[in-house]
Amino acid sequence: MANTDFIRQLPSSGQIPQTIWQRLHVDPILLLLLLMLAGYGLFVLYSASDDHLIAMEKQGSFFLLGFGIMIVVAQVNQSYWRLIAPVFYGLGVLLLVAVALFGEISMGAQRWLQIPGLPRFQPSEMLKIGLPLVLATYFHNRSLPPRFKHVFWSLVMILLPVALIIEQPDLGTGMLVLSSGLIVLFMAGLGWGYIAGAVSLAAAMGPVMWFYVMHDYQRTRVLVLLDPHADKLGAGWNIIQSQTAIGSGGWAGKGWQQGTQSQLDFLPEGHTDFIIAVLSEELGYRGVLVLMAIYLLIVARGLWISWHAQETFGRLLGSTISITFFVYVFVNMGMVSGLLPVVGVPLPLVSQGGTAVVILMIGFGMLMAISTEKKRSSY
């Protein structure tokens, strides 16, 4: 079977009629949606950044790189991914351990992150792809729904890197990696009994987390969410200013590059994590609806591809990538609008930042691989 998989991959192997998109292993609908999103993102980023052209140039080249990587990834057969998955995951965890040790020896994680040339922590970003990959591989070889033993080992696989990431400390990324793992478990058919148990356990753990695990600044973020004006010059400042930006945008917005909150620098982090506030202020609720529409279409397309995947691996990985993408959107837009505590989550493909683009595009490359595989295997 492995052989036939491999042969199928060769372009000249069969007489099956293929469209140009299938030959290229590209899903044209998804590509179009991603291009729209990237274009929209650049449009907003131009206004949100201080040095418009430099930021555009930088982010544009990241997009070029990202789309290139996506196309390359799309060419790789899924069986290869399954082969690489344990290595990729293992390497990620090892690096996390190294970071933990290195971070302790030097002056703490924060210092480490500021070393130039090393953009915001690589290993945890690797795990955003690595963890779903290894779990999808794990369940691919097992019958579903997973049995207790498999649930147990998959939880170990999830919690090991998550614990290391939270320890850094990077609660936001940790929670995102955790959720990506749990999404795989859920899509694999984790029994409702487990889910109910996990939810009650989480509820019980809440107070413990609050008092013993969370850092002061994390607690502050939660408290500020409840009442931003309690600390309006400190932690509350961002959220007050971002809500003001969003709210003052109204239906039609103040106009591109006309947002006073963002252009006059009242809004911090306007070009990165808080870029949705710039979009809301300048393009209004209309602009938000357009953005949401593109996001939801991308997620829908991803889920549609996953649904049509022939194998468990493709279904699990594809759906997890799509749902995780939505989670990013929800967490970012939720935190900027004051629904969720402020954690460092960028708005996918809109916020400035290269690493996020590359990681997301690897995921979409995989989705494309899954989508084109389906076509071929239908014969």
Next chain:
Amino acid sequence: MSQDPSHYAPNIVFRDTSSERKLFASRLRFVLVLLGALSVVLLVRYYFLQIVQHEHFTTQSDANRIHAMAIPPARGVIQDREGVVLAQSKPSFTLEIIKERVQDLDYTLGELQLLLQLDDAEVARFRERLKRRQRPYEGVPLRSNLDDEQIARIAVNRYRLPGVEVSAELVRDYPFKDLFAHSIGYVGRINEKELKQIEADGRLDDYYGVFSMGKIGIEKSYEKELLGVPGAQNVETDVRGRILRTLDRKDPVRGKTLTLYLDVKMQQAAVDALAGRRGAVVAIELDTGGVVTAVSTPSFDPNLFVTGISGKDYSALRDSPDLPLLNRMIAGEYPPGSTIKPHIALAGLEYNFVTPDYQIYDPGFFQLPGQTRQFRDWKKGGHGGGINAHLAIAQSCDIYFYQLANRMGIDRMHEFLSPFGLGAPTGVDLTGERKGVLPSREWKRARFKQAWYPGDTINAGIGQGYHLTTPMQLAVATATLAKRGIRIRPHLVKAIDGVDVLPVFEPPILLRNPRNWDVVINGMHEVAQGERGTARKVFLDAPYTVAGKTGTAQVVGIAQNEKYDAAKLAERQRDHGLFIAFAPVDNPKIAVAVIVENGNSGSGAAAPVARKVLDAWLVGQSSNAAAPEPADTGAGE
């Protein structure tokens, strides 16, 4: 149904693909519902912020960016009669730090400390202020009053000190420093009490963006004229408070220019003549009542008070035994001594207690009937016989005035002297004036709960005892004498924005026999320029005619039979020297009153000062130098 296949063929799984598909489908449905629900939550949230609360956040956003800014008016200029600037508003530069834009605060402060020679206390105070600021990106002042060199140093190093800014503010400047401190006064930061008063008066708008106000002197009494009208503008600022554009603007109106009667050269001449001694000089232009010289020494530098005087500087001024903060010309109360004698003589003539020809014999002492206490003359052995009013003034014969006072009584004396402005504030346009004491039975009863004794009247007759006058009162009394009863309220301000301030006339003194003026004035002329005058040495060679009167005021009581010996007394216990004068005699232009604390005698200490002032006015000053009057006098020397 199948066994776990993984232990024998890891990559081959026997599984029920259709049930797995169904399972995935059900999970996918659940996910779709969940994602749909979460999307709705997001969209509702943004709808709530952007549509429902739009107006609220628009207001909020405008409050962020639009700031109403005061444009403080430039305070009015104060100039002397020749147009020389005595007080003006000058830009002063303040170093501010915007913390958000500083990369390393400790480094920046360290560098600035080196550049500007700041001491640690200043930096510590800055850190305190930094904690109290109201919003991010607010500049916090580190050092005010930067000089040109400091500004240049900051400019050169600015590239490596981000967040360091220099801001300009209009600050009051007194170029003549201590020369006019007691007349012009100074402005200072509005304190809490003053702010409450402004609020109570409903004048907060008048002080929009204004942080200083007049505290004493002209600066205080003409606060309304000097203040101006603040302007305002609405500006759009970024989060750092930098002004990006002006949305609308109302220009401020600058304060009015005050032209004073004071004259720099006169003032300087008086200060020079005092030569570092403590004292006061007041000179009044007789036609207008304008105060042309207003000196109180020692003085202080009013510039110290403008931006807040340091505790060290203030306690040095406050605790100095020379009392530099005391405005001697209006708040220094001294016994007038013999300078009051012309007025008392006038009272005697007017009330017919004496005639011009009435003479006494002066044995050197006076005794009340039935009492042993001797009231002695300043001249041992007395002035002898033939002392009439003219000579009594010229030689300052105490015995003549003891007798006159005794016959006149305190009530008539009080009645006559009151209209000269003694015992009440003169109403000069300065702050902090004291009223002195013109003794009377009522006053003594109110003050000491004691009856008036005949001996009190005797002392009052020579300007001692309970008499207290300020140099300003003496000058007014002299001016009124010179003008033969026409009394003008003294004032320093000549014109406001070029419009002359009209003199205010007090009720005139009308004598039944106006020739009595001549008797007294002739006596005073004799004092200065006659053969027997007490101040003849000082004025004999003056190119104008002068009428004057010396005075000596006791600082300590001298017991009976004890001889006054200046050398024995500590400097602080010596008598005050006083002198009043006006000139020229027949067509008087200027009156002057001088007091030199512990100057020992009026003729020795105060008269030469008066001479310098009169010289400066009548001789030295081109524009006002009245051609020396022909020396025709009826003084009968």
